[in-house]
Amino acid sequence: MRVVRDISIVALFVLIACMVAWYLFRSGYPLPPVIRRVIPVRPPTPEGILLHHSATPFRLKGRMVDAKKLDEMHRQRGFDIVCEGKTYHIGYHYVILPDGRVQAGRPENCPGAHSGITYYNQRYLGVCVVGDFDSHGRWNGRRSPKQPTEAQIRSLVKLCVRLMRKYNIPLQNVRRHRDVNQTYCPGDQFPYRRLQSLIAQELEQRTQNASNTLESR
Numbered sequence: 446m447r448v449v450r451d452i453s454i455v456a457l458f459v460l461i462a463c464m465v466a467w468y469l470f471r472s473g474y475p476l477p478p479v480i481r482r483v484i485p486v487r488p489p490t491p492e493g494i495l496l497h498h499s500a501t502p503f504r505l506k507g508r509m510v511d512a513k514k515l516d517e518m519h520r521q522r523g524f525d526i527v528c529e530g531k532t533y534h535i536g537y538h539y540v541i542l543p544d545g546r547v548q549a550g551r552p553e554n555c556p557g558a559h560s561g562i563t564y565y566n567q568r569y570l571g572v573c574v575v576g577d578f579d580s581h582g583r584w585n586g587r588r589s590p591k592q593p594t595e596a597q598i599r600s601l602v603k604l605c606v607r608l609m610r611k612y613n614i615p616l617q618n619v620r621r622h623r624d625v626n627q628t629y630c631p632g633d634q635f636p637y638r639r640l641q642s643l644i645a646q647e648l649e650q651r652t653q654n655a656s657n658t659l660e661s662r
C-alpha cells in the first residue's frame with residue numbers, strides 16, 4: 446500500500462513539473478539549454494514581422510541604446526538562446542537606431558524572444574525601433590521624441606519591404622506587438638497606419654519598376 450502511495454506522490458510531482466514547464470514554454474520562455482541541446486527546434490520560415498519599441502530614451506546612463514545594450518538588457522532577463530553554435534541574448538532580429546542605422550540582433554533563422562508567445566517568437570521576425578513611443582511610457586517625450594524619427598521610418602519601411610519580398614510576407618502580417626499580446630508596445634504614438642501605407646507604396650513602386658524593366662528589354 447505504501448509503495449503505491451509513494452509512486453502516486455512522485456507521479457503527481459512529475460505531472461505538476463511537466464505542466465509548469467509546458468506553461469512556461471507556451472508563454473514564450475526559452476527552454477533550459479540542456480533540453481534545447483537535446484531537441485534543437487528549428488523555427489519555420491518567417492511568416493510575419495512583429496514591430497516593437499525599446500521603451501527607452503535614445504541614451505541610457507550616457508550610453509546609446511543599440512543592439513549591444515539591448516543584448517545586455519535581455520541577458521539579465523534570461524532571453525538567451527544557442528543558435529548555430531552561438532549564444533544570443535537579444536530577443537529581436539533587428540534594431541533600428543535613431544539615425545536610421547539597422548543593426549542585426551539574432552539571425553533570421555533563429556527563433557526570437559520578443560512577443561511573450563511561442564507562436565510569434567518562432568514565426569515572426571522581431572524588429573525593435575529604439576525609443577519610447579507610448580504616451581503612458583516613462584520616457585515618452587523625455588530625452589527623446591514622442592514618435593520615431595523620419596530616418597527610423599525610412600529604414601523600417603525598407604527593412605520590412607526587403608523581408609516581405611524575401612519570405613513572401615503579406616502586408617497584414619506586419620503587425621505590432623500590441624496586436625498579439627497584452628502590451629502597449631510599440632506605443633500609441635507609433636505611426637502604424639502611415640507605416641502600412643508607406644510600405645504599400647514602396648511595394649507598388651518596386652512592382653512598377655520591375656515591369657518597366659521587363660518592358661524595356
Ligand SMILES: [Zn+2]
Pocket residue numbers: 496497498559622628630631
Ligand atoms: Zn514589444
